[in-house]
Amino acid sequence: MKITILTIIFSLFLTSCSTWTPDTLNARLERIPASELDDLTYYLSMDKFKYYINEYTVSQEGKAPEAIIKYLKTISIENIMEMQLDKLALVDAHKYDSLIWELLKEKGLTNGVSQVSLKWEYNFFKNKLNEAYSLSKTKLELPLDLEEELVNPNDGISVKPKILKAEEMTLDSGHYISNRTTRAIFWEANKSGRTIEFHLGDSREFLKTLKEDKGEVLFEVKPLAKNYNKIYVVQYPGEATYRLAITNIGGFDRLEHLTNQVSLSNFNNAPIKSKIVVNGDVAKFHAAKAEEHATQLRLLPKADRVLIGQKESIDGKFEIFWKINALNNFLKHDQATFQKKISSMKPKDIEKLRTMMFGEANFETIFKDKGIIETAYESLETDIAKNPKLLPEKFKVYNYDNFTIEMCDYVFKNPEGKTIRWRVVSNVWGDEVIPIATALKATGHKNVTYMGTAGAFASKGYKVGDLISPQYVYDKDVKLKMHHKPMSIEGAINAGSVEHVGSPFEESEKWLEFSEKRSEFVEVETSYLRRIFHETTDQLELFLLISDVLGSESETLAHATSSKRKNSQNKLLASVFTRDTKGIPTSVVVAASNDVEAIKRLVFKTLEKKAISYQYYAYSKLKNTKPLTSKEVVAFSEKHPAFSDKFLLDKLVDAGEIIQEIQERTLGKFNFNVAFNKSLVDGTWNPKLEKLSVLIVAKTAQEEKTLKEVLAKILQKNSTLAQAIDWTVSTKVENPNLIWMKSPTKIDIDFFVKIYNFAGFQNAGLYKNVTYNGNLTLNVLPTNLSHNPLSAFYQGKESLNKAGSENSCMTMMRILVEGI
Numbered sequence: 001m002k003i004t005i006l007t008i009i010f011s012l013f014l015t016s017c018s019t020w021t022p023d024t025l026n027a028r029l030e031r032i033p034a035s036e037l038d039d040l041t042y043y044l045s046m047d048k049f050k051y052y053i054n055e056y057t058v059s060q061e062g063k064a065p066e067a068i069i070k071y072l073k074t075i076s077i078e079n080i081m082e083m084q085l086d087k088l089a090l091v092d093a094h095k096y097d098s099l100i101w102e103l104l105k106e107k108g109l110t111n112g113v114s115q116v117s118l119k120w121e122y123n124f125f126k127n128k129l130n131e132a133y134s135l136s137k138t139k140l141e142l143p144l145d146l147e148e149e150l151v152n153p154n155d156g157i158s159v160k161p162k163i164l165k166a167e168e169m170t171l172d173s174g175h176y177i178s179n180r181t182t183r184a185i186f187w188e189a190n191k192s193g194r195t196i197e198f199h200l201g202d203s204r205e206f207l208k209t210l211k212e213d214k215g216e217v218l219f220e221v222k223p224l225a226k227n228y229n230k231i232y233v234v235q236y237p238g239e240a241t242y243r244l245a246i247t248n249i250g251g252f253d254r255l256e257h258l259t260n261q262v263s264l265s266n267f268n269n270a271p272i273k274s275k276i277v278v279n280g281d282v283a284k285f286h287a288a289k290a291e292e293h294a295t296q297l298r299l300l301p302k303a304d305r306v307l308i309g310q311k312e313s314i315d316g317k318f319e320i321f322w323k324i325n326a327l328n329n330f331l332k333h334d335q336a337t338f339q340k341k342i343s344s345m346k347p348k349d350i351e352k353l354r355t356m357m358f359g360e361a362n363f364e365t366i367f368k369d370k371g372i373i374e375t376a377y378e379s380l381e382t383d384i385a386k387n388p389k390l391l392p393e394k395f396k397v398y399n400y401d402n403f404t405i406e407m408c409d410y411v412f413k414n415p416e417g418k419t420i421r422w423r424v425v426s427n428v429w430g431d432e433v434i435p436i437a438t439a440l441k442a443t444g445h446k447n448v449t450y451m452g453t454a455g456a457f458a459s460k461g462y463k464v465g466d467l468i469s470p471q472y473v474y475d476k477d478v479k480l481k482m483h484h485k486p487m488s489i490e491g492a493i494n495a496g497s498v499e500h501v502g503s504p505f506e507e508s509e510k511w512l513e514f515s516e517k518r519s520e521f522v523e524v525e526t527s528y529l530r531r532i533f534h535e536t537t538d539q540l541e542l543f544l545l546i547s548d549v550l551g552s553e554s555e556t557l558a559h560a561t562s563s564k565r566k567n568s569q570n571k572l573l574a575s576v577f578t579r580d581t582k583g584i585p586t587s588v589v590v591a592a593s594n595d596v597e598a599i600k601r602l603v604f605k606t607l608e609k610k611a612i613s614y615q616y617y618a619y620s621k622l623k624n625t626k627p628l629t630s631k632e633v634v635a636f637s638e639k640h641p642a643f644s645d646k647f648l649l650d651k652l653v654d655a656g657e658i659i660q661e662i663q664e665r666t667l668g669k670f671n672f673n674v675a676f677n678k679s680l681v682d683g684t685w686n687p688k689l690e691k692l693s694v695l696i697v698a699k700t701a702q703e704e705k706t707l708k709e710v711l712a713k714i715l716q717k718n719s720t721l722a723q724a725i726d727w728t729v730s731t732k733v734e735n736p737n738l739i740w741m742k743s744p745t746k747i748d749i750d751f752f753v754k755i756y757n758f759a760g761f762q763n764a765g766l767y768k769n770v771t772y773n774g775n776l777t778l779n780v781l782p783t784n785l786s787h788n789p790l791s792a793f794y795q796g797k798e799s800l801n802k803a804g805s806e807n808s809c810m811t812m813m814r815i816l817v818e819g820i
Helices: 011-016 022-029 034-060 066-074 077-081 087-091 093-106 123-131 173-180 184-192 203-212 252-264 282-299 311-333 335-342 347-357 363-368 370-385 430-442 509-518 526-532 562-581 595-606 612-622 630-639 645-666 678-682 701-717 719-724 751-764 808-818
Strands: 134-136 157-159 195-200 216-222 231-235 243-249 275-279 305-308 396-401 406-413 419-425 447-457 472-475 478-481 497-500 521-523 539-550 673-677 692-697 725-730 738-742 766-770 776-780
Touching: 034 066, 034 077, 034 087, 034 093, 034 123, 034 134, 034 173, 034 184, 066 093, 087 093, 093 123, 173 252, 184 195, 184 252, 195 203, 195 252, 203 243, 243 252, 252 275, 252 430, 282 430, 282 751, 305 430, 311 335, 311 347, 311 363, 311 370, 311 406, 311 419, 311 562, 335 370, 347 363, 347 370, 363 370, 363 562, 419 562, 430 526, 447 509, 447 526, 447 562, 472 526, 497 509, 497 526, 521 539, 526 539, 539 562, 595 612, 595 630, 612 630, 612 645, 612 751, 612 766, 612 776, 645 692, 645 701, 645 719, 645 725, 645 751, 645 776, 673 678, 673 751, 678 738, 678 751, 692 738, 701 719, 701 725, 719 725, 751 766, 751 776
Parallel strands: 195 243, 195 275, 305 419, 305 447, 447 539, 472 497, 497 521, 692 725
Antiparallel strands: 134 216, 157 275, 216 231, 231 243, 396 406, 406 419, 447 521, 472 478, 673 692, 673 738, 766 776
C-alpha cells in the first residue's frame, strides 16, 4: 500500500448534511474557508478509525494470532495519517474491517488466517460510530444575524493548560478523550492556533453569551459519548475563521479535566498553539447555585436522610417495591384471577414470588430476582389498571433536574408505621457537588450517605467490586478523620484513606508514586463532602465501590467481571433500605401540612391539563378563597383566558432584551433602577389581560432625558415590543401597582424571567428549566412552605432616600438575578 496522506474533501461532509436547506447551509459555510472544515472533518475521521482499531484489537485478543494483536497495538494516529486510505471507507465504519485487512496484508500478517475470520460482526457499534465523529446541524436556536461590523467578543479569562504527556498517564488518555470529546478538535486547534472557549453554565447561558457578542453557532461536533459536554463550532463577526466552544461546565474539576485534553491531544508534544479562554466564574456560579438550591430546600419538607449517588439504581429499587405493593393489592382484591394469571410461571418462581410479596425474602434476594416480580406484574398489569384504586401511590413525589444535578424525594412508610422521606441526589463530577451539598448543610440536613465509585492502588490488595468505607479523607494535604461510624454491612471494609482527584488526567505515574504512599483509594467527590459536613454532629458516611485498580492489568472496568460489582452494589443498597424501611416499604399519600398547601394542590390538580404558568396564576388568584372547591377552580378558568408557558416567557424575554440593550448603551455613564408590575411578583399577572409595564427609573432629570432618547431609538427598531409592553421613563415611581429594584451589575435577556422564577418559587414552588437547545420551560416542586417574595423589592415611591431597608431576601434576589 502506498504511504501518502489523502485529505478527505469537504464534499463528503456536505452529503452527510443533505437534510439542510441549501440557503441555510451556504449562509453558514460562506463565512469560513472550506479548507478549514476539511481539516476538522479529516481529523474526525482519523480519530474515529483509530478508536475502532483500539476496540477491534480488544475484541480479537485470544482469537487472532498474537502477531496481529501486537501489530495493531503499535499503530499510532501518526501512522494512520501517513497511510493512503480510501476516503469513502474512512467515512463508513462498516468498511474498517477491510481497511485493517489491507494493513495486515501489507505487513505480511495474513498467512494462515482468512478475512472472514477477522471480520468483527458488531454492527451496532459501527452504526454508532457512523453517527459520531461528525459535524451536524445544531439544535440550539439562534438566528443567523451576524453583522459585518467588527466586534470584540468577550474572551473571558485566558488559561494556559498544564503541559501533560500522554505517555506519563496511568490510563490510555487518547482512547478516553476520543470517546468523550474526540481528539480531532484539539488536533486541529493546535495545528491552526484556533481559540477554544470553555463556557460555565447551561446551554442557555452559553447562548446568551454568544448573542451578546453577536456570535453564531455553525455546527455541533458529535462525539461518541451522548451525555458529555456539548461542543460547537462558532463564529463572530469580523473574524475570518471559527472558534470551538465547549459548554455545560459546572465546576473547576470538570473545567480542568477538559482543558487538560488540549495538551494530551498534541502531536509529538509540540508547543501548544491553540488559545484557551474561559467564560464564567466558578466561585460566583457555585454561590448562585448554592443559594438557588437552599431556597428550594427551605420550602420543601426536610428529609430524614440524604442519599448522594446511585440515584438510578435507587429509582429501580423503588419501582420494584411499587410493583410488589400493586401485586399485593390485587391479590387481596381478586385471588382467583391472580393465581390464574401467574400459573404459567415456573413453580419455583411462583414460590419465590410469594416469599418476596409476603416480606419473607431479604432485599438482596429481591434485587437479584426482580425479573420474577416484573414477569408477574406484566401478566396482571391490564387487570390492575382496570381498577385505579388498586394502584399504590408513587414513592417519588418529584424529580428535579438541571444540567449538573438530579434530585428527587421518596416518601414511604415502614412496617412499623413510621413515614420517612429520602432526598436522593445524583452523582456529579467533583466540585459540582459543592452547591447542593452547601445548601443541604445550610438547611439542617445532617444524615448524609454518599455512595460512589473509586479507584484503588494496586499495592494495597483491593480488588474491583470491593465495598469500602474509608476512615480518612485527604482534602488537599490535610488528612481528615471521618467523625461518624458508618453502618455495618457484611463484607464492607472500614479502612484506609481516600485521595481527591478531579480528573483521571491528574493520575500520572509521578502522582501515583506519591499518592500510593499515603492512601489506598482515589475518588472525586468525597473531599468536598467531608469539607462541608465537617461538624461532629454531621452524620456523614461514605461508601465506595472499587471500579478499577490503578497499575493493574486485570483489575480494570474492562477486564473484571460485572457480577462482583453488582453484588456489592446490591449489598450496599439492601443495607441502606433495611436500615430505614425495616421491610418492604409502602407508599403513602403525603397530606397537606396547611390550608394554603391544600388549596395549591387542589388548583394544580384541577387544572393539570393547563400550562404550569396558568395553574400558578389561578392559584395566586384563588389562594385566599376558603373553602375552595374544584368547581370554583373550573369556573375561574372559564372566565379568565388561558395562556401557554411559552407565551408568558416570550413576553418576559422580549422585555429583558430591551432592558439589556438600555444598560449596554448607558454602561459606564450612569445606573438606573427598574420598576414593573407588582402582579409579576405576586403571581396574579395574566399576559392575556394585562400588559407588562416597565418603568426605567432615572436618578436625575438629565439622565431621564438620555434614557428616553435611548429607549426611543431601541423601540423604533422594535415596533412590536413598543406596542406589546408599556414603556416609560421617570425619576419617580408613583404608580402603586409597580414595584422596583436596583438594576444589577449586568442585565441579560432573562432579567424578568429570573424575577418571575424567584417569585414563583417563593409563592408556590414554580421554577424554570433549560432544555437541551436553550429554551425555557416551567415546572413546580411540591413545597409545603411559602415566603412573600414582595419583601425582595422596594414598594412605594422611590426618592433619594431608601424606600425600604435592605434585607436577606433582597440579597438572595440579587444573587439569583446576577447568576454567573
